[in-house]
Amino acid sequence: MHHQANVCAQPDGKTHRPVSSKTRTSTRPTLKTIADLTGLAVTTVSRALGNAPQISLETRERVHRVAAEIGYSPDRAAQRLKTGRTNVIAVLLEPHEEILGYGTSLMAGLARALQGTAYHLIVMPNFLHGSNIAAVDYIMRNGMADGLIMSRTEPLDPRVKLLLENDFPFVTHGRTELSSAHPYVDYDNFTFTYAATKRLLAKGRRKPALISGPSQYTFAGHILHGFMTAVREAGCAFEIISDIDLDTPAGEIRDRIARRNREPDAPDAYVCGGEVGALATITGMSDCGLTLGLEYDVVAKQTSSLLSAIQPKVESIYEDLIDTGSRMGDILLKRIGGETDMRALQLLLCPAEPFAKKQ
Amino acid sequence: MHHQANVCAQPDGKTHRPVSSKTRTSTRPTLKTIADLTGLAVTTVSRALGNAPQISLETRERVHRVAAEIGYSPDRAAQRLKTGRTNVIAVLLEPHEEILGYGTSLMAGLARALQGTAYHLIVMPNFLHGSNIAAVDYIMRNGMADGLIMSRTEPLDPRVKLLLENDFPFVTHGRTELSSAHPYVDYDNFTFTYAATKRLLAKGRRKPALISGPSQYTFAGHILHGFMTAVREAGCAFEIISDIDLDTPAGEIRDRIARRNREPDAPDAYVCGGEVGALATITGMSDCGLTLGLEYDVVAKQTSSLLSAIQPKVESIYEDLIDTGSRMGDILLKRIGGETDMRALQLLLCPAEPFAKKQ
DNA sequence: ATAGCGATTTAAAACGTTATAAATCCATTC
DNA sequence: GAATGGATTTATAACGTTTTAAATCGCTAT
Numbered sequence: 001m002h003h004q005a006n007v008c009a010q011p012d013g014k015t016h017r018p019v020s021s022k023t024r025t026s027t028r029p030t031l032k033t034i035a036d037l038t039g040l041a042v043t044t045v046s047r048a049l050g051n052a053p054q055i056s057l058e059t060r061e062r063v064h065r066v067a068a069e070i071g072y073s074p075d076r077a078a079q080r081l082k083t084g085r086t087n088v089i090a091v092l093l094e095p096h097e098e099i100l101g102y103g104t105s106l107m108a109g110l111a112r113a114l115q116g117t118a119y120h121l122i123v124m125p126n127f128l129h130g131s132n133i134a135a136v137d138y139i140m141r142n143g144m145a146d147g148l149i150m151s152r153t154e155p156l157d158p159r160v161k162l163l164l165e166n167d168f169p170f171v172t173h174g175r176t177e178l179s180s181a182h183p184y185v186d187y188d189n190f191t192f193t194y195a196a197t198k199r200l201l202a203k204g205r206r207k208p209a210l211i212s213g214p215s216q217y218t219f220a221g222h223i224l225h226g227f228m229t230a231v232r233e234a235g236c237a238f239e240i241i242s243d244i245d246l247d248t249p250a251g252e253i254r255d256r257i258a259r260r261n262r263e264p265d266a267p268d269a270y271v272c273g274g275e276v277g278a279l280a281t282i283t284g285m286s287d288c289g290l291t292l293g294l295e296y297d298v299v300a301k302q303t304s305s306l307l308s309a310i311q312p313k314v315e316s317i318y319e320d321l322i323d324t325g326s327r328m329g330d331i332l333l334k335r336i337g338g339e340t341d342m343r344a345l346q347l348l349l350c351p352a353e354p355f356a357k358k359q
Numbered sequence: 360m361h362h363q364a365n366v367c368a369q370p371d372g373k374t375h376r377p378v379s380s381k382t383r384t385s386t387r388p389t390l391k392t393i394a395d396l397t398g399l400a401v402t403t404v405s406r407a408l409g410n411a412p413q414i415s416l417e418t419r420e421r422v423h424r425v426a427a428e429i430g431y432s433p434d435r436a437a438q439r440l441k442t443g444r445t446n447v448i449a450v451l452l453e454p455h456e457e458i459l460g461y462g463t464s465l466m467a468g469l470a471r472a473l474q475g476t477a478y479h480l481i482v483m484p485n486f487l488h489g490s491n492i493a494a495v496d497y498i499m500r501n502g503m504a505d506g507l508i509m510s511r512t513e514p515l516d517p518r519v520k521l522l523l524e525n526d527f528p529f530v531t532h533g534r535t536e537l538s539s540a541h542p543y544v545d546y547d548n549f550t551f552t553y554a555a556t557k558r559l560l561a562k563g564r565r566k567p568a569l570i571s572g573p574s575q576y577t578f579a580g581h582i583l584h585g586f587m588t589a590v591r592e593a594g595c596a597f598e599i600i601s602d603i604d605l606d607t608p609a610g611e612i613r614d615r616i617a618r619r620n621r622e623p624d625a626p627d628a629y630v631c632g633g634e635v636g637a638l639a640t641i642t643g644m645s646d647c648g649l650t651l652g653l654e655y656d657v658v659a660k661q662t663s664s665l666l667s668a669i670q671p672k673v674e675s676i677y678e679d680l681i682d683t684g685s686r687m688g689d690i691l692l693k694r695i696g697g698e699t700d701m702r703a704l705q706l707l708l709c710p711a712e713p714f715a716k717k718q
Numbered sequence: 719a720t721a722g723c724g725a726t727t728t729a730a731a732a733c734g735t736t737a738t739a740a741a742t743c744c745a746t747t748c
Numbered sequence: 749g750a751a752t753g754g755a756t757t758t759a760t761a762a763c764g765t766t767t768t769a770a771a772t773c774g775c776t777a778t
Contacts, residue, residue, distance in 0.1 A: 028500065030764055041728050046766065056726065073501050077439035078764035081733050086436070091482075093463065103463040104452065111484040120503075123450075123480045125470040141387065142432050144479075250668030279669050309609030310638050389734055400758050405736060415756065437734035440763050 029072045037066050049074075076118075087118040089332060090145035092132055093125040094152050100275060100304050102151075102321060106173070109325020110149060117333065119146075133159050140168050147332045149173075153184070153218050169335045171328045171345075175218050183335050183345035185328045187319050189219050192351045193226030193271050196299035199315060200269040201234050203297055209239040209267035211253070211277050213246045220245070223273055239267050246273050250280040257284030272300040275307040278314055317351050324349065388431045396425050408433075435477075446477040448691060449504035451491055452484040453511050459634060459663050461510075461680060465532070468684020469508060476692065478505075492518050499527050506691045508532075512543070512577050528694045530687045530704075534577050542694050542704035544687045546678050548578050551710045552585030552630050555658035558674060559628040560593050562656055568598040568626035570612070570636050572605045579604070582632055598626050605632050609639040616643030631659040634666040637673055676710050683708065 031049075035042045040059065048055045048063035066072075080086050091110065093103050111121055122145065126132035136159045139145050146169065150159060153174035163170045164180050171183045193210070200208045210227045213220035224240070231238040244256045253276075260266055261284070272278040278300035282292055290296055292313045299315040302308060308316050331345050339345060390408075394401045399418065407414045407422035425431075439445050450469065452462050470480055481504065485491035495518045498504050505528065509518060512533035522529045523539055530542045552569070559567045569586045572579035583599070590597040603615045612635075619625055620643070631637040637659035641651055649655055651672045658674040661667060667675050690704050698704060 028502070032764080042764090043729075043766080044727055046764095047727090050766090054726065059726085071500070075440070075764050076501075076503070077436050077445070078733090079766080080436035081434070081440050081735085081763090082765045082767085084733080088481075093466070101460050101463065103466075104460065107452070107462075107482055108484045111482070121482045122447075123466055123470070123482050125467045141430070142435075143387065144435070249664050251664065254668055276665060279665070283669050305608050305610065306635060306638070309613055310642050391734080401734090402736080402759075403757055405734095406757090409736090413756065418756085434734050437763090438736080440733090440765085441735045441737085443763080 029067075029070045030075065031072075033070065034063060034066050034072060037070070038063060084143070086143065086146050087120060088122055088145040089114065089119050089147045089149060089329075090122050090124055090139050091149045092135055092151070093123055094132075100306070102303065105303070105321035106149075106151070106325035106328070109322040109327070110329045111325075112322070113326045113329025113333065119333075131158055133162060136162055140166055147171075147336050149328055149332065154216055155218050155221065157218075169332060171332045171335065173324065173328060177218065181342045181346070183331050183342070185324055185331065185347045185349065186219070187324070188348050188350050189222035189273070190226035190229075192301060192317065193223045193273075194230045195226075195351065196271045196315070196317075197227050197230035198234075199299055200271065200297055201230070201236060203269075205269035205297055207237040207239065207265070207267045208269040208271060209241050211241050211244065211246065211270065211272045211281065213273055215245070219273075227271055237265075246277050248277075250276050250283075253277055253280035254284040254287070257281050258287045261285060261288040261290065268296045270296070270298045270300075272298060275300060275302050275304060275316075278307060278316075279310065282311055282314070319349075319351075388426075388429045389434065390431075392429065393422060393425050393431060396429070397422060443502070445502065445505050446479065447504040448473065448478050448480055448506050448508060448688075449498050450480060450482050450508045451494055451510070452482055453491075459665070461662065464662070464680035465508075465510070465684035465687070468681040468686070469688040470684075471681070472685045472688025472692065478692075492521060495521055499525055506530075506695050508687055508691065513575055514577050514580065516577075528691060530691045530694065532683065532687060536577065540701045540705070542690050542701070544683055544690065544706045544708065545578070546683070547707050547709050548581035548632070549585040549588075551660060551676065552582050552632075553589045554585075554710065555630045555674070555676075556586050556589035557593075558658055559630065559656055560589070560595060562628075564628035564656055566596040566598065566624070566626045567628040567630060568600055570600050570603065570605065570629065570631045570640065572632055574604070578632075586630055596624075605636050607636075609635050609642075612636055612639035613643040613646070616640050617646045620644060620647040620649065627655045629655070629657045631657060634659060634661050634663060634675075637666060637675075638669065641670055641673070678708075678710075 031042045031045045034040075034045045038045065040048075040063070044055060044059065045063050048060045049067060051060060076087060089110070091103075091107060107121060107123070114121060124132075124135050124139070126135060131154070136148065136150075139148060140163070148163065148168065148170035150170065151173040153160065153172045153176050155177040157172075157176045157178070160170075160172065160176050160178060160182055164178075164182060169183075171185060173185055175184050175186050176182070197208050208227070208231065210224065212223045212227075227238070227240075241256065241260065244253050248256075257270075257280070270278075270281050272281055278298055281298060285292065285296060292298060292311065297315065299317075300307060301319055302316040303319050303321050307314055327347055327349075331347065335345055390401045390404045393399075393404045397404065399407070399422070403414060403418065404422055407419045408426060410419060435446060448469065450462075450466060466480060466482070473480060483491075483494050483498070485494060495507065495509075498507060499522070507522065507527065507529035509529065510532040512519065512531045512535050514536040516531075516535045516537070519529075519531065519535050519537060519541055523537075523541055528542075530544060532544055534543050534545045535541070556567050567586070567590065569583065571582045571586075586597070586599075600615065600619065603612050607615075616629075616639070629637075629640050631640055637657055640657060644651065644655060651657060651670065656674065658676075659666060660678055661675040662678050662680050666673055686706055686708075690706065694704055
């Protein structure tokens with residue numbers, strides 16, 4: 001299977017130069033190896049592998065054949081040094097992503113989109129509290145990647161500003177409210193909470209409550225907006241649960257909900273943006289002796305198979321994070337490839353059944 | 360703040376050569392930039408930054424100062440090309456790791472261990488079912504990383520064999536049963552299930568059941584062994600729940616447990632190696648009208664804050680995956696650094712309170 | 719014949735770093 | 749005063765690739 005380096009006979013009968021005496025059996029093949037094997041110059045081999053039109057079709061085919069035979073693959077470091085392109089995509093991981101595999105799902109999707117390309121995925125977990133703008137700066141200045149993936153955008157996200165100023169390719173999971181458009185993939189949280197709230201009211205609930213995301217993030221605004229639009233339209237009572245959000249540890253959410261329930265005018269329905277929060281809410285209600293589906297209802301967004309298996313009575317809708325990651329990868333590749341039309345670089349994913357049909 | 364490239368005056372009064380005329384303001388600084396600025400040769404600058412003893416202390420300090428001033432950081436591609444070292448650690452992600460942030464926690468820990476070193480983390484999700492030996496082969500042959508992190512080992516793991524044969528640095532999460540020792544970090548699942556089972560029996564339960572991991576993995580054997588040792592010592596009835604394992608979707612576990620409970624001689628206690636499985640089990644029991652802590656008990660291993668918040672009555676023990684990742688990173692660095700003493704490269708993490716004290 | 723041309727191939731340089739071997743300097747020593 | 753030697757610095761080459769510019773070849777048109 002493996003071609004010997006000193007075999008000179010060619011199927012096509014062409015003669016070529018004597019092969020270098022140092023037969024390298026241990027080191028991995030380079031362009032030089034192929035050049036020696038075919039009798040061509042290194043430059044020619046390089047261009048042939050790149051399918052440059054100036055190289056004759058016959059030569060190109062021969063070079064590709066030999067390259068495949070000896071298992072050649074280009075040295076990434078050399079390519080990177082020469083071209084300045086890293087063939088690397090960096091992912092900024094937020095701490096919250098340790099919950100329920102958010103980050104892993106996103107990365108699995110990204111990897112799927114990047115499969116078959118030369119791109120590798122590097123991961124930079126964010127250790128600092130607050131914005132990880134330092135990591136963005138580091139990546140850009142040191143040319144560590146050709147593109148960036150981030151999540152949890154803020155309305156005036158300083159990371160986005162910095163990236164836009166430097167014209168560095170990136171895609172966010174989540175929108176901003178900056179005047180300059182930028183590539184993103186987002187879930188339509190407005191439609192989600194709007195439809196979720198309507199659904200609770202349709203079940204006859206009188207006072208829905210909301211557990212939203214941390215207020216500094218853009219998506220928290222969307223969640224709030226959808227909820228408020230629905231309750232205003234219905235003219236019903238409502239409540240925004242204070243002091244906690246989707247990042248609050250489950251135990252605290254549970255206690256907060258139970259405490260609230262022992263006070264007057266407690267809500268009889270909950271809209272919750274995450275599975276953990278929904279489970280914690282149900283536990284808190286259960287601590288008060290209340291039964292889901294009987295005394296109260298919950299609608300939640302689900303990103304794993306956990307919630308509906310544990311609590312089938314929860315109305316839930318699935319947000320496919322692997323698909324999200326995959327689409328972010330596609331868009332980032334387009335952006336790196338020079339696409340500037342924002343319509344091709346922005347994507348708002350709509351909640352699937354059963355909410356979409358209610359719109 | 361930023362030193363002008365054409366300023367020649369030196370605080371120490373030394374004279375040096377005229378600076379290259381092309382003042383590069385836009386591109387990032389290289390060794391050449393520092394060489395021009397200090398009047399030294401590129402080689403000298405390189406060695407000074409590497410603190411080579413042959414370079415005078417004074418020069419070293421001066422070079423370091425200038426480098427810091429202009430924000431120099433070495434070009435990774437050039438270093439990699441020259442030295443052959445990639446300064447990259449590859450992580451093989453398994454599909455199961457999408458559950459409850461296993462992978463993200465491990466990576467956060469790894470990143471913590473690698474912080475301050477030159478190492479970056481690249482991620483390779485495994486798309487194929489079964490062993491990802493192809494990825495291991497790819498990484499080694501193409502020199503894509505200096506070290507490897509894997510999880511979910513099998514007793515005769517072919518990936519481990521391949522890595523050992525090629526003397527490639529790696530650390531596994533989980534042990535193997537191969538005769539050649541290799542670096543690993545593992546959780547003592549034997550002690551976990553042994554103590555967990557004893558605990559259930561101490562509560563007066565008569566027939567504990569086990570939900571183990573997928574049988575092909577080493578840790579499933581440890582889980583089974585600890586459980587069996589405890590029930591044999593007690594001489595009690597027991598059951599290994601068939602058809603399902605910790606990777607089974609929560610809904611199926613729930614249904615399987617409920618079904619089993621409607622048959623004769625149902626277990627009155629469960630040992631479960633994961634949170635999702637524990638929650639599914641409790642839901643299944645609840646579907647049969649049985650109450651946790653009253654008619655039955657569960658002991659489970661917990662890797663997030665979810666379980667104890669949702670089901671405080673579950674006896675649970677925390678396995679710290681961030682710490683695990685951090686220790687794997689430390690060990691990998693040692694191994695790459697040339698450490699060969701296996702005692703320094705293997706680590707068995709013992710279950711913490713309340714189980715440890717019972718041993 | 720030879721200049722010119724299109725098609726194809728090639729040599730040389732460059733990316734930024736480190737390793738090897740050699741050079742320079744300065745203070746001793748004979 | 750030249751040789752020795754230690755301390756320090758330097759020139760050169762190399763890693764594997766791509767880019768730029770130039771060379772070679774076979775042909776046709778002058």
